[in-house]
Amino acid sequence: MSELNVIKKERTAVINPIVTCQPLGAMYAVSGIERGMPLVHGSQGCSTFVRYGFARHFREPADIAVTSLHEDAAVFGGRKNLISGLGNLAARFKPDVMGVVTTCSSEIIGDDVAGFIKTAKVEIAKKMGEEAADKIKIVQINTPSFVEHQFKGYDNAIKAIVDTLAEPKDEENGKLNIIPGIVNPGDIREIKHMLSLMGVEGILLTDTSDPFDSPLRPSKADKNPYYQKGGTPLADLQDCANSLGTISLANYANSAPASLEKKYNMPSKVSEAPIGIQNTDSFIRTVKKFTGNDVTDEILDERGIVIDAMADVASRYLFGRKVAIYGDPSITVGMARFVAELGMIPKVVCTGVKNEYFVNDLKKVAKESDEDIDALFGQDLRALDVYLKENPVDLMIGSSDGRLMAKDLGIPLYRVGYPVYDRVGYQRRPIIGYNGALNLVDGITNTILDKYYETQDWKLQQ
Numbered sequence: 001m002s003e004l005n006v007i008k009k010e011r012t013a014v015i016n017p018i019v020t021c022q023p024l025g026a027m028y029a030v031s032g033i034e035r036g037m038p039l040v041h042g043s044q045g046c047s048t049f050v051r052y053g054f055a056r057h058f059r060e061p062a063d064i065a066v067t068s069l070h071e072d073a074a075v076f077g078g079r080k081n082l083i084s085g086l087g088n089l090a091a092r093f094k095p096d097v098m099g100v101v102t103t104c105s106s107e108i109i110g111d112d113v114a115g116f117i118k119t120a121k122v123e124i125a126k127k128m129g130e131e132a133a134d135k136i137k138i139v140q141i142n143t144p145s146f147v148e149h150q151f152k153g154y155d156n157a158i159k160a161i162v163d164t165l166a167e168p169k170d171e172e173n174g175k176l177n178i179i180p181g182i183v184n185p186g187d188i189r190e191i192k193h194m195l196s197l198m199g200v201e202g203i204l205l206t207d208t209s210d211p212f213d214s215p216l217r218p219s220k221a222d223k224n225p226y227y228q229k230g231g232t233p234l235a236d237l238q239d240c241a242n243s244l245g246t247i248s249l250a251n252y253a254n255s256a257p258a259s260l261e262k263k264y265n266m267p268s269k270v271s272e273a274p275i276g277i278q279n280t281d282s283f284i285r286t287v288k289k290f291t292g293n294d295v296t297d298e299i300l301d302e303r304g305i306v307i308d309a310m311a312d313v314a315s316r317y318l319f320g321r322k323v324a325i326y327g328d329p330s331i332t333v334g335m336a337r338f339v340a341e342l343g344m345i346p347k348v349v350c351t352g353v354k355n356e357y358f359v360n361d362l363k364k365v366a367k368e369s370d371e372d373i374d375a376l377f378g379q380d381l382r383a384l385d386v387y388l389k390e391n392p393v394d395l396m397i398g399s400s401d402g403r404l405m406a407k408d409l410g411i412p413l414y415r416v417g418y419p420v421y422d423r424v425g426y427q428r429r430p431i432i433g434y435n436g437a438l439n440l441v442d443g444i445t446n447t448i449l450d451k452y453y454e455t456q457d458w459k460l461q462q
C-alpha cells in the first residue's frame with residue numbers, strides 16, 4: 001500500500017521561505033470586511049511589505065494603516081501610537097470595523113493592547129460622540145510573528161472577529177458560515193456561485209472578492225469614499241452566531257469553527273480546500289447536510305463538464321507525469337488529490353508549515369493513490385530544490401517564488417497559490433469548485449503540452 005514519507009528537515013536556518021509572518025493573514029482577513037480597516041501595531045515595514053505583496057498579487061491597492069512604532073516605543077511602549085492611531089482612523093475613515101493587528105515588536109514590548117483599545121474608545125467617544133463611537137467596532141487580533149506563519153495569523157484573526165462581533169439571537173438565520181482561507185477573489189466568487197446554485201445564503205468570514213478585485217468605475221463617493229466595494233458587512237459578522245453551521249475550507253483555520261460550535265452549539269466542519277472532484281463533492285455534501293438543500297442539476301452539469309474535460313486529457317497527456325507541489329498547507333493537499341485524480345503522480349508536496357492537519361490530509365491522499373508521496377513539511381524552497389535535483393519531476397505547481405528554481409531545473413511551473421506576481425489574471429480565475437477544476441485541467445494540460453510536445457511533432461503525437 002502506498003504511503004506518506006515525511007522527509008526530515010536537515011537545517012535550522014531557512015533559505016527561501018514559503019511562509020511569511022502572522023500579520024499577513026490577519027490583514028487579509030480584515031480586508032474582507034465591508035468598511036473594515038486593518039491597523040498594524042508595529043513598525044512601518046510590517047505593513048508595507050504586506051501591502052506591496054497584496055498589490056503585486058491582486059493588482060489592487062490595499063488600505064492598511066500602521067501605528068509606526070520606532071525605537072522610543074521599545075522603551076516607552078506603543079500606547080500613544082495605538083490610541084492616537086485608532087482616533088485618527090475613526091475620525092478620518094469612519095470604518096465599521098478596525099482590526100488591531102499586533103506584531104513582533106508590540107508583542108515583545110508587552111503592550112496592553114486591550115487596555116489601550118479601551119482608552120481609545122473613550123477618546124473616540126469624546127471627539128465623535130457616544131453614538132458615532134459605538135458604531136465603530138474594534139477587534140484585537142494577536143499575531144505574535146516570532147511563532148508560526150500567516151496561516152496561523154489568519155486563523156487568529158477570524159476567531160477574534162467572530163468572538164468579538166458575533167451576537168446571538170433567539171432564532172436561526174438560515175444561513176451558512178463559510179471560512180474560505182487565504183484564497184483569491186475568483187475562488188470566493190466560485191464559493192458564492194456554488195452556494196447560490198444550491199439556494200443557500202452564505203456568510204463569508206470574510207469576503208475579499210470585491211475588495212481585492214474592484215470594478216474601476218466612479219465610486220459612490222457620498223456613501224463610501226475611502227473603501228473598495230464589497231466585503232462582509234458588519235451586520236453579517238454579528239449574525240454569524242445564528243447560522244445553521246460553519247464550514248472552514250482551509251485545514252489551518254479551525255479555531256473560529258470550534259469557538260462558534262462551543263458557544264452557540266452550531267455544527268462545524270474543517271475540511272480540505274474544495275479543489276478537484278472529490279474535495280468539491282465533499283464540500284457540496286456538507287452544504288447539503290447543514291442546510292438540507294438539494295444538489296441541483298446545474299451543479300451536476302458543472303461537475304459533468306469537468307469530468308468530461310478530465311477524460312479528454314488525463315490518459316492522453318497527463319497520466320504518469322510526476323508533479324512537485326509547494327505552498328499553502330491547504331491548497332497543496334487539495335492539488336495533490338486533484339493531480340492524482342488526473343492520473344498524475346503527486347511525487348512531493350512541500351509546505352513551510354508544521355501542521356498535523358496537513359500531514360493527516362496528505363496521508364489520506366497517499367493511501368487513496370497508488371504511489372508513495374514524499375512530504376517536506378515545515379521546510380523551505382531550498383529543501384525542495386535539493387530534493388528535485390535528485391528526484392526530477394515533470395511539472396511543478398506553486399507560487400511565483402519558485403520560478404527561478406523551475407527555470408534552473410528545466411521543469412515547467414504551473415502557478416497556483418500566493419503570491420503570483422509574474423502572471424496576470426490569476427487572482428480572477430478560481431481553482432476551487434468544479435469551475436476551478438476546469439481551469440486547472442486546462443492550465444495544467446497546456447503547460448505539459450508546451451513543454452513536452454514539439455510543435456513539429458504535433459500531428460504525430462496527438
Ligand code: SF4
Nearest residue numbers: 021045046103104145
Ligand atoms: S516578522 Fe515581525 S518585524 Fe518582521 S514584518 Fe513580521 S511582524 Fe514585522
